[in-house]
Amino acid sequence: RDFALYDVIHNSPNEDMTAFQFWQAVVASMLLQGNAYCEIHRARGRVIALDFLLPSRVKLELDDDGRLQYWYTPRKGPRREIARQDMLHIPAFSLDGRVGMSAIRYGANVFGSAMSADDAANSTFKNGLLPSVAFKVDRILRPDQRAEFREYIKEVAGALNAGKSPVLEQGITPESIGIDPVDAQLLESRTFSIEEICRWFGVPPWMVGKT
Numbered sequence: 001r002d003f004a005l006y007d008v009i010h011n012s013p014n015e016d017m018t019a020f021q022f023w024q025a026v027v028a029s030m031l032l033q034g035n036a037y038c039e040i041h042r043a044r045g046r047v048i049a050l051d052f053l054l055p056s057r058v059k060l061e062l063d064d065d066g067r068l069q070y071w072y073t074p075r076k077g078p079r080r081e082i083a084r085q086d087m088l089h090i091p092a093f094s095l096d097g098r099v100g101m102s103a104i105r106y107g108a109n110v111f112g113s114a115m116s117a118d119d120a121a122n123s124t125f126k127n128g129l130l131p132s133v134a135f136k137v138d139r140i141l142r143p144d145q146r147a148e149f150r151e152y153i154k155e156v157a158g159a160l161n162a163g164k165s166p167v168l169e170q171g172i173t174p175e176s177i178g179i180d181p182v183d184a185q186l187l188e189s190r191t192f193s194i195e196e197i198c199r200w201f202g203v204p205p206w207m208v209g210k211t
Contacts, residue, residue, distance in 0.1 A: 005047055013038075013050040025052050030092040031201055034100035037070070038088040050088060060099060068098060103200035138171040 013022040029036040033055040041049040059071045070082040070089070091100030141149060198205045205211070 008047055008050060014041075014052070015049070017052065022050070022052055026090065029055050030090060030100065031103055034092050034094075034102040034105070036088075036090040036092075037072075038090075039072070039082055040086045040088055042086075107196060107200045136173045138173075 010019055013019060017025070026036040026038065035055050035058075037053040037055060037058045039051040039053055040047055041051065053072055057073045057075075059073070061069045061071060063069050068084065068089075070084065070087045071079055072082050073079045091098065093103065093106060094100045137149070194208070194210050195205050198208060198210070
C-alpha cells in the first residue's frame with residue numbers, strides 16, 4: 001500500500017471506472033483482441049490515472065527507426081498520436097514480441113481444421129465400411145450388375161453399423177484399401193476443438209469438464 005501507484009492500480013484507475021471494471025476490460029482485450037491499451041496521465045511526473053482505450057481505436061505504426069507509434073482515434077475528435085512513454089501496452093500471445101495476436105484469430109485455422117475433421121468423421125461413419133474396404137469379385141460385372149452390387153454393399157455396411165455380421169455371396173472377397181477410422185484418429189479429432197480452445201486461452205481442460 002506504500003507503493004506510489006497503489007491507489008491508481010488497486011482503487012481507482014480513472015474517474016469513469018472502478019478497478020474491477022478497468023482490469024476486466026484489460027484482460028478481456030488481451031484475450032479476445034490480443035492487446036490491451038491504456039493511456040497514462042501524469043501530474044508533475046506522477047501517474048494519476050490510467051484511461052482504458054478500445055483496441056479497435058488504436059493503430060500501431062512503425063517510424064523510420066522501427067519504433068512503435070501509437071495512434072488513437074477517439075469517438076469524437078481527430079486522430080492523435082500517444083507518446084510511447086504515455087502508453088501502457090500489454091500484448092497477449094505474440095509472434096514478434098511487440099504486437100499481440102488475438103486468441104480467436106490464432107485459433108481460427110485450427111478451429112476450421114477441427115470442423116473439417118468433424119465433417120470428415122460424420123461422413124466416414126455415415127458411409128460405414130466404404131472408405132476403408134473394397135470388395136473383390138471373381139468375374140467382370142455388367143453395368144446393371146455393378147449398380148445392383150452397390151446396393152448390396154449398402155446393405156452390408158448397414159449390417160456392420162448395426163453390429164450384425166453381414167453375409168457375403170460366393171465369389172466376393174473384402175479387402176482393406178485404407179486406414180480404419182479409429183486408426184486415423186478421427187474420433188479423437190472430434191474433441192480436438194475443446195482442448196485447442198483451452199490452449200488458446202491457457203485454461204487447463206479439466207476446468208471446462210474435459211478430462
